[in-house]
Amino acid sequence: MKMDLREFIDLEVVVVYIKYIIILMIKMMLMSVVTAYYRMKNKAFSNPEDAASYGKGEQAKKYLRTDPDVERVRRIHLNDLENIIPFAIVGFLYSLSGVPYSTAVLHYRLFLGSRIFHTIAYLVPLPQPCRGLAWLIGYLVTFSMIYKLILVSLAM
Numbered sequence: 001m002k003m004d005l006r007e008f009i010d011l012e013v014v015v016v017y018i019k020y021i022i023i024l025m026i027k028m029m030l031m032s033v034v035t036a037y038y039r040m041k042n043k044a045f046s047n048p049e050d051a052a053s054y055g056k057g058e059q060a061k062k063y064l065r066t067d068p069d070v071e072r073v074r075r076i077h078l079n080d081l082e083n084i085i086p087f088a089i090v091g092f093l094y095s096l097s098g099v100p101y102s103t104a105v106l107h108y109r110l111f112l113g114s115r116i117f118h119t120i121a122y123l124v125p126l127p128q129p130c131r132g133l134a135w136l137i138g139y140l141v142t143f144s145m146i147y148k149l150i151l152v153s154l155a156m
Protein backbone atom coordinates (compact mmCIF):
# COMPACT_ATOMS: atom_id res chain seq x y z
CA MET A 1 0.00 0.00 0.00
CA LYS A 2 1.34 3.42 -0.99
CA MET A 3 1.12 6.14 1.68
CA ASP A 4 1.13 9.90 1.26
CA LEU A 5 3.59 10.86 4.00
CA ARG A 6 2.46 14.51 3.89
CA GLU A 7 -0.94 13.42 5.22
CA PHE A 8 0.60 11.21 7.88
CA ILE A 9 3.25 13.55 9.31
CA ASP A 10 2.21 16.34 11.68
CA LEU A 11 4.81 19.08 11.28
CA GLU A 12 3.86 20.58 14.64
CA VAL A 13 5.07 17.39 16.33
CA VAL A 14 8.36 17.52 14.41
CA VAL A 15 8.84 21.16 15.44
CA VAL A 16 8.19 20.42 19.11
CA TYR A 17 10.64 17.48 18.88
CA ILE A 18 13.29 19.88 17.52
CA LYS A 19 12.71 22.28 20.42
CA TYR A 20 13.13 19.56 23.04
CA ILE A 21 16.14 17.97 21.38
CA ILE A 22 17.91 21.34 21.19
CA ILE A 23 17.37 21.87 24.94
CA LEU A 24 18.64 18.34 25.63
CA MET A 25 21.73 18.82 23.44
CA ILE A 26 22.58 22.09 25.21
CA LYS A 27 22.09 20.40 28.58
CA MET A 28 24.36 17.51 27.56
CA MET A 29 27.03 19.82 26.09
CA LEU A 30 27.03 21.90 29.28
CA MET A 31 28.40 18.84 31.08
CA SER A 32 31.72 19.47 29.30
CA VAL A 33 31.80 22.98 30.74
CA VAL A 34 30.99 21.66 34.23
CA THR A 35 33.75 19.03 33.86
CA ALA A 36 36.25 21.73 32.83
CA TYR A 37 35.13 23.87 35.79
CA TYR A 38 35.78 21.06 38.30
CA ARG A 39 39.08 20.17 36.62
CA MET A 40 40.34 23.73 37.10
CA LYS A 41 38.79 24.22 40.55
CA ASN A 42 40.18 20.94 41.92
CA LYS A 43 43.32 20.97 39.75
CA ALA A 44 42.82 17.46 38.41
CA PHE A 45 43.90 16.75 34.84
CA SER A 46 44.38 13.69 32.68
CA ASN A 47 46.93 15.19 30.23
CA PRO A 48 50.43 16.46 31.14
CA GLU A 49 50.02 19.48 28.84
CA ASP A 50 46.86 20.53 30.76
CA ALA A 51 48.56 20.11 34.16
CA ALA A 52 51.56 22.09 32.87
CA SER A 53 49.41 25.25 32.83
CA TYR A 54 49.27 25.01 36.65
CA GLY A 55 52.90 24.24 37.46
CA LYS A 56 56.22 22.89 36.25
CA GLY A 57 57.97 19.52 36.78
CA GLU A 58 56.98 17.75 40.00
CA GLN A 59 54.33 20.38 40.73
CA ALA A 60 52.57 19.62 37.42
CA LYS A 61 52.77 15.84 38.07
CA LYS A 62 50.77 16.37 41.28
CA TYR A 63 47.85 17.62 39.20
CA LEU A 64 47.81 14.54 36.98
CA ARG A 65 45.21 12.72 39.01
CA THR A 66 41.59 11.63 39.17
CA ASP A 67 39.25 13.65 41.33
CA PRO A 68 35.88 12.44 42.73
CA ASP A 69 34.00 15.60 41.62
CA VAL A 70 35.41 15.46 38.09
CA GLU A 71 34.63 11.74 37.84
CA ARG A 72 31.07 12.33 39.06
CA VAL A 73 30.42 14.93 36.34
CA ARG A 74 32.01 12.64 33.76
CA ARG A 75 29.61 9.86 34.81
CA ILE A 76 26.67 12.26 34.40
CA HIS A 77 27.92 13.14 30.92
CA LEU A 78 28.34 9.46 30.02
CA ASN A 79 24.87 8.64 31.34
CA ASP A 80 23.47 11.50 29.22
CA LEU A 81 25.18 10.01 26.16
CA GLU A 82 23.78 6.56 26.95
CA ASN A 83 20.24 7.91 27.22
CA ILE A 84 19.89 11.12 25.19
CA ILE A 85 21.33 9.69 21.97
CA PRO A 86 18.79 6.79 21.86
CA PHE A 87 16.07 9.31 22.76
CA ALA A 88 17.19 11.63 19.93
CA ILE A 89 16.98 8.87 17.30
CA VAL A 90 13.82 7.20 18.60
CA GLY A 91 12.14 10.54 19.38
CA PHE A 92 12.69 11.77 15.83
CA LEU A 93 11.15 8.63 14.27
CA TYR A 94 8.34 8.89 16.83
CA SER A 95 7.62 12.47 15.72
CA LEU A 96 7.01 11.07 12.21
CA SER A 97 4.80 8.22 13.40
CA GLY A 98 1.45 10.02 13.31
CA VAL A 99 1.28 10.29 17.10
CA PRO A 100 -1.10 12.96 18.55
CA TYR A 101 0.61 16.25 19.48
CA SER A 102 -0.35 16.05 23.18
CA THR A 103 1.02 12.50 23.52
CA ALA A 104 4.29 13.46 21.86
CA VAL A 105 4.72 16.53 24.06
CA LEU A 106 4.01 14.44 27.16
CA HIS A 107 6.78 12.00 26.16
CA TYR A 108 9.29 14.77 25.34
CA ARG A 109 8.48 16.76 28.48
CA LEU A 110 8.75 13.72 30.76
CA PHE A 111 12.09 12.78 29.22
CA LEU A 112 13.55 16.29 29.55
CA GLY A 113 12.33 16.53 33.17
CA SER A 114 13.78 13.11 33.99
CA ARG A 115 17.22 14.03 32.58
CA ILE A 116 17.36 17.38 34.40
CA PHE A 117 16.35 15.71 37.65
CA HIS A 118 18.87 12.90 37.04
CA THR A 119 21.65 15.49 36.75
CA ILE A 120 20.56 17.34 39.90
CA ALA A 121 20.24 14.07 41.84
CA TYR A 122 23.72 12.98 40.67
CA LEU A 123 25.42 16.35 41.29
CA VAL A 124 24.00 17.18 44.73
CA PRO A 125 23.98 14.09 45.38
CA LEU A 126 20.43 13.19 46.48
CA PRO A 127 19.89 9.86 48.23
CA GLN A 128 18.88 6.91 46.09
CA PRO A 129 16.36 6.01 44.67
CA CYS A 130 16.02 9.66 43.47
CA ARG A 131 18.58 9.29 40.66
CA GLY A 132 17.48 5.74 39.86
CA LEU A 133 13.84 6.80 39.47
CA ALA A 134 14.77 9.81 37.33
CA TRP A 135 16.80 7.53 35.06
CA LEU A 136 14.01 4.91 34.93
CA ILE A 137 11.37 7.46 33.85
CA GLY A 138 13.54 8.61 30.93
CA TYR A 139 14.32 5.01 30.01
CA LEU A 140 10.63 4.03 30.04
CA VAL A 141 9.70 7.07 27.93
CA THR A 142 12.17 5.96 25.24
CA PHE A 143 10.80 2.42 25.43
CA SER A 144 7.23 3.67 25.16
CA MET A 145 8.19 5.45 21.91
CA ILE A 146 9.93 2.30 20.61
CA TYR A 147 6.74 0.35 21.37
CA LYS A 148 4.66 2.84 19.33
CA LEU A 149 7.15 2.59 16.44
CA ILE A 150 6.88 -1.22 16.48
CA LEU A 151 3.06 -0.97 16.37
CA VAL A 152 3.19 1.50 13.47
CA SER A 153 5.64 -0.60 11.47
CA LEU A 154 3.57 -3.77 12.06
CA ALA A 155 0.48 -1.97 10.76
CA MET A 156 2.21 -0.99 7.49
Ligand SMILES: N[C@@H](CCC(=O)N[C@@H](CS)C(=O)NCC(=O)O)C(=O)O
Binds near residue numbers: 075076079131136
Ligand atom coordinates in the same frame (compact mmCIF):
# COMPACT_ATOMS: atom_id res chain seq x y z
N1 LIG B 1 25.78 2.68 32.59
C1 LIG B 1 24.84 2.75 33.70
C2 LIG B 1 23.66 1.82 33.36
C3 LIG B 1 22.49 1.88 34.37
C4 LIG B 1 22.05 3.30 34.67
O1 LIG B 1 22.08 4.20 33.80
N2 LIG B 1 21.71 3.54 35.93
C5 LIG B 1 21.36 4.87 36.36
C6 LIG B 1 20.39 4.78 37.56
S1 LIG B 1 21.05 3.99 38.95
C7 LIG B 1 22.55 5.69 36.77
O2 LIG B 1 22.39 6.85 37.10
N3 LIG B 1 23.76 5.07 36.77
C8 LIG B 1 24.96 5.72 37.17
C9 LIG B 1 25.92 6.01 36.08
O3 LIG B 1 25.61 5.77 34.89
O4 LIG B 1 27.00 6.51 36.38
C10 LIG B 1 25.57 2.34 34.98
O5 LIG B 1 26.72 1.91 34.89
O6 LIG B 1 25.01 2.52 36.07
